[in-house]
Amino acid sequence: MKPPAFAYTRARSVPEALSLLAEAGEEAKLLAGGQSLLPLLALRLARPSHLVDIGGIADLDRPLLDHTGLTLPALVTHAALERHPGLAGPWAALGQCAGQIGHYPIRVRGTFGGSCSHGDPAAELPVVAVAMDARFVLRSSAGDRTVPAEEFFLSPFVTALEPTEMLVAAHFPAHEGRVASGFAEFAARAGDFATASVAVALTRDEQDRVRHVRIALGSVGPVPLRARAAEHELTGRALDETAIAAGARAATDGVEGRDGADLVPVLLARALRRLNERSGDHAA
């Protein structure tokens, strides 16, 4: 089908976008890459009254890496994230995840902000954001507020964003010590949404034992879920095969029986082994 009718305008800046959103009312939507929104319009599952096109706003599309961590402005495309040279070591999960989103033409247009704002429970980036404890910056005409990723995704396709707010960036904090991350997913066909996905972010001490670990599971719940039993199992241990197996067994705690849950132990083990194989955990 063809998209339904909507009033359209282009915003040249974030303040302008916010003022337009406020003017247009609750049925308005922001348009960035459109890779989540356009299919909804084509299938007429969404009928926004107004579209505010933010795709042309300058200076929102480059990742920024500094001593505080990694900042992803809203318009960073998945393709840019996939090929970003700085995303090794602590941030590896992001690059790995980005390269598995849909197909390449979708990654050329799709944006970080758009994907997270859409809040599809089968999406990949939200899972990594939760594992890496990202802080989402939500901006309205009244100012900014910061929401941790875990509190941003509320239910399928529902996020903490108010109708007059825009997700402008996510900040992934740097951590002390030997940090590593990894991502693994399974999809039945190339380009499909994940049947299940796992993201891991951890720090290890000098004896290679896990000091802190966060594990997030995707597609097995209404929002990305923390695998706390697995985290507990792995904390304080070196990531040998025994530990990995124990962590994998504990990973389905709380999601047993859900579609895709039986893949979770395999994916966690895979993500942990790849994390081990990769040379160079980078000290923060």
Next chain:
Amino acid sequence: MTAMATPRPTPAPAAPARWRDPDRPAPCRLTVNGTDVVLEVPPRRTLADGLRDGGWTGVRLGCEHGVCGSCTVLLDDAPVRSCLMLAVQAEGRSVRTVEGLAGAAGLSPLQRAFHRAGAVQCGFCTPGFLMQATALLEREPDAAPERVRERLSANVCRCSGGTAALAAVRDAQRELGGGAR
């Protein structure tokens, strides 16, 4: 001096409406296959439909929701699904369609390779595959077979499944002097 009636001030030209009417066509300037064009499109017209309206009917409508890839065009040399873009989003950008592949020397090496490989059955998916493959070989002429397979998996071929297209791309790679050893 004779008194003159104060001339009526001319009304200021109406400020352009902030919100564009959903259904009113407006000029959208972009470059298609190297030529500057103006498409008259309402905001909700997809790029795929806008290009087809303008005569570039090599851009195909398959699923119209971003799954099949038959609408693939190049946007600033990168492959995109034109059914997942509004035409207005392409304003000021450079678009290439299958109509732009052949040149003065005839069909492009990829087009010839598709022909030789029997990779064209009904031909409906072919423009999308050609644009996908063109973008890949321009950026990564030495793309390994797995990379070619991964990229071409973005396109669906209902007739053949796409295996002949894979062979055609490898063949074109060799002719273009690339290809993994």
